[in-house]
Structures are given as structure tokens and as C-alpha cells.
Amino acid sequence: MKPSEALPDDLAGESRFQLLTRLGFAARGLLYILIAALVILAGRTEDLTGALEYVGHGIGKLLITVLGAGMAVYGLWHLTDALFGIESGRHHWKAWRKRIISAGSGAIYLYLAYKTVWIVFAGRFGGNETQSRTADALQLQGGELFVLIAAAILFGTAIGQFFKVARCNFLDPLDCTEHQKRWIKWLGRAGYSARGVIFLVVAWLLAQSALHHNAAEAGGLEQALDFFSRDTRGWVAAGLALFGVLSLVEARYRRIHRPPPVEEVADMVAEKLER
Template identity: 30%
Template sequence: MNGPAERAAGRAARVAARLGIAANGVLHLLVAWLATRVALGGGERADQAGALQAVAAEPGGRPLLWLVVVGFAAVVFWRLREATGGFPGPGRHLDKRLFAVGQVAVYTGLAVLTLRAATGSSAGTGGQGVTAAVLRLPAGQWLVAAVGVGVLVTGVVMVVQGARMRFTEDMRLHEAGPIARALARRTGQVGAVSKGLAMTIIGGLVVLAAVTYQPARAEGLDVALKTIAAQPFGAVALLGVAFGLASFGVFCLFDARYHEV
């Protein structure tokens, strides 16, 4: 049986993981706000790096970002534990293990971005520099194209699972009241579908970067959203995507409270 120290450490780790999930929600709300400004004609960087830079520029922003780094790191360790043995039985819950691996990658990236913002480092050039380096490798175009296809497929899966509300399987929504339960389900559904659509666009841009040998096309969410804005009726479409990202942000706040950790 675990002693008091182990139980206290476990509780602290769970609290930190919930903090990380909630911080991701707030980050999505900030990105949604930046995307709205882009739709209305602004030139802000509408991605996680842009949102983190905005936080860092505020009084007390950098100390807050250090706290967020801890939360993101806690989510990484929690998801890594799930991916390497958090689900019982050989071959069982393979889809959940794969999802946990994806979450490890996502939150590791968020932790690195947040750490750079907290230390005052430049946000860099997004995916362009990495893509350019990979494209110069032997078979680099194939590698970049494979990554793009993987992101695109992940986006499609996220759309399907979001529409089916698969995310509720790991949440204790029976503890929530009827209004909170309904809001969690609906914001999760709308948010997952919207974010999945954005990921399919990002994946398509990465594949296009490989085919055309133009790494500047592989800049991630910021370029994806601005690509939407550049289309006919793009401002309206981008406002819709911003609403979806905001929905996902709200859902993350519910997830931070009710997810099985």
C-alpha cells in the first residue's frame, strides 16, 4: 500500500495534469480570439505560439507561463504512462494507447513552446525550418509527405470521433449536473470536429510543401487559418473555425474537471 508521501505525490501529479488540460483550453480560447481578429482584418499570429507571446507580454505573464509548463509536463508523463501500460490486457484499447502517444507529442510540443515564451526566446518559424531541413535529406520529400498524410488522417479521425462523442468515454460526466454535462458534450463535439478540420488543412499543406518543395507552406495552424481567410467568403469560414476552437477551449475546461486522471 502506498504511504502518505506517495499518495500526496500522486494527488499533486493529478492536480498538475488537470492544470495542463485547463491551460490548453485557455490557449485554444486565445487562439480563437486571434483567429477572430485575423478574420476581421488583423495581422496577428493566430496559433499557439502567438497566444503564448501575447500572454508573455502581459504583466506577470512569464511566471504564469512557468506554471503552465509544469502542467503540460504533468500531462506528458500521465499520457506516457497510459501509452506504455495504462490500459490492462494485451492488445486491448490499442486506439487509446495510440491516442495517448499522440497526446504525448502534442503536450511535449506545447511545453517546449511555452518554455520558449517563458524564457523570452523567439517562437521561431513554425514548421518551416524543420520542413526545409527534412526536405534536404535523402527521400526527404517522402518523409515530409508521410508526416502530412499522418496529420491529415489524424484530423479525419478526430472529426469522426468528435462527431460520435468518443471523448466522453474517459470522462466522469455522471458527476456533472445536466447543464454541465450537456455543455461538455456539445462543446467537445463542435470543438473536436472544428479542430479536426483544421488539422486536415495543416496535413494537406504539409503534403503540398513536400510535392512542391516549398517548406514555407508547412507553417502549421497560423498559415492554415490564414489560408482559410484568403478564400472566397474566407472571413465567414474563419469565424466559424474560431467558434469551433473556442468550443474546444471550453470543452478542455470541462475535461480538466471530469477526465479520468
């Protein structure tokens, strides 16, 4: 965007919420870089919670407190988009699809923020949550179907990551020069490819656990990284690190719209109740 171009009212003079959302993008980026560094430098595979626990001692508690605050705001930003369409739009089917995805992302990152609070005060959060949740689901009537549906959703998420690789639409919300976008494009392609591969493996692990009625076969990010050989794992981790760098780029350059004012929200709620 050229300096002479006027910014919309919801972008000009960024609010505190918008600035904190940038902290959220940065927190997401640092977390992915940490996970990748543990794989490449220490030979450790951790999920998002494990990475937080790894640094959750001594001065590391200050770091994960900052990360937790960032993820909380990032989650709230996604939920705000889901409710009001401030980023996704409002009145077409693609907007509703994006808003549903935003709702899911918001819930996940708010849960991660909750985990950071637990880790700061308790030191650890718990065991393998994916396997625990899968075991609970498999005990239900028709539980295998529920797990297969979850696997299908993750498979669809993986395909969505690969669409981003092909279309490079992650560049659209960035306020930077075309020269900068040329290298950001390849950064994003590598990062989203790695994320897509991880989602595919997690979907496969869930599907196997459903078909074999064995929760121990399910897994999250940590088990997905363990799925690969040592050399391949390093390349996938490098891709996740690049996704983390992309998140830091987004923290700097992404256009972030303000949420609607309280008065407008109240009017929208009143209008819905009158129908």
C-alpha cells in the same frame, strides 16, 4: 456516477499527480481559448507558440509559467498512459493504437512546456518551425516521401477527430450527470470539428510543400487559420474556443487514473529484462 458508488482504488482520494493533470487539461483549454480570442477580437492568427509569446511579457510571464507547468504534467500523463496503459488499456490492438497516440501527444506537450521555459527567459522561441522542419526533411534523399507520410499521419489524425464528433466517445471518461453530458456533447462536437478541419488544412499544406518541393508552402496552426477567409476563420476560431472550454470541462469532470506505484514499475521492467 452516483455518490453511493464506490470508486476504484486508483481513482479514490486523488493523488497530487492526478490533481496536477487536471491543471494540464485546464492549461490546454486556456491556450486554445487564447488562440481563438486573438483571431476573433484582435484579428491575429497565431500558433500555440505564438499565443504563448503574445502573453509572455510582464505579468503574462506568470500566466505562461502556469500554462507551461500544466502542459508539462499533461504531457507526462500522456507518456504514462503510453508506457503503462493506465487510460487506454493494455492487451488489445485498440489499446496499443491509443497508447501510440498518447506517446505522440505527450511528446508534443512536453515540447510546448519546453517552449514556455524558453519564452520566459528569452522572450521568443524562433521562426516558423513547421517550414524549418519541412525544409530540413526536403533536403534529405527521398525527403518528399517523408513529408508526404507526415501529411498522411495528420490526415489520419483529422479523420480521428471527426470520428470523435460522430461517436461522442469523449463523453465516456466524464463523471457528470446525463443532463450535463447533453450540452457537453455539442460542445465537444463543435470543438473536435474545428480541430479536424485544422488538421486537414495542415495536412494539405504539407502535401503541397512535398509535391512542389517548397518548404514555404508548409504551415502549422497559424497558416491553417490564414487559409480561410476572414468570416470562415472566425467560425473555425469559435470552434477552437469551444474545444478549449471542453478541456476546462475535462479538467473538472474527467476520470484520471493513478500511475502504477514505483514498486510495480520496477517489477514490470525486471520482467521485460528477463525475457
